[in-house]
Amino acid sequence: MSAATGSGPLVVAVAIVSAEGVLGDGADQPWHLREDQRRFKELTRGHPVIVGRATFETFGGVLPGRPNVVVTRDRTWSAPGAHVAHDPHEALALAATLPGGDERISVIGGGQIYAALLPQTDVVELTEVDASARGSVSFPDLPDTQWRQTRRDDRLAFAFVTYERR
Secondary structure (H helix, E strand, C coil): CCCCCCCCCEEEEEEEECCCCEEECCCCCCCCCHHHHHHHHHHHCCCCEEEEHHHHHHHCCCCCCCCEEEECCCCCCCCCCEEEECCHHHHHHHHHHCCCCCCEEEECCCHHHHHHHHHHCCEEEEEEECCCCCCCEECCCCCCCCEEEEEEEEECCEEEEEEEEC
16 A cells, blocks of 8 residues: 555655766666666566656667556657556556556656656665766655665665655
């Protein structure tokens, strides 16, 4: 059950960020870490993912093994195998009706989608890379008054970090 909304599925944001919280430049992320990609699959497989159209288009098609809900303002846009929503909250409602969406929904980017759905998010799963990165897109701040770090797995040059809503 969602702590942020009091009912419904658990909403989890999954991202990889620089030491400063940078996601990337809006077209691509600066890193491609095999361990992060494996963790991403484990965290998202079997449950719907919500993604903005620009980020989705960097994938080259739907991510297999999970329903893909793509958020776009373009009412004529479509992609084979993707579910389309026209705002983040519509995407959240749609994702909850898809296979696995009654239990968990993953928000996977980009920056505007993370920011719009952070108030409904229960858990944030970050891969924090120990490096600086250029880019104009950042993950939203997680104020200590609203979020607490509950797990940290330090690796060489990055860490897997879990934050939960207070």
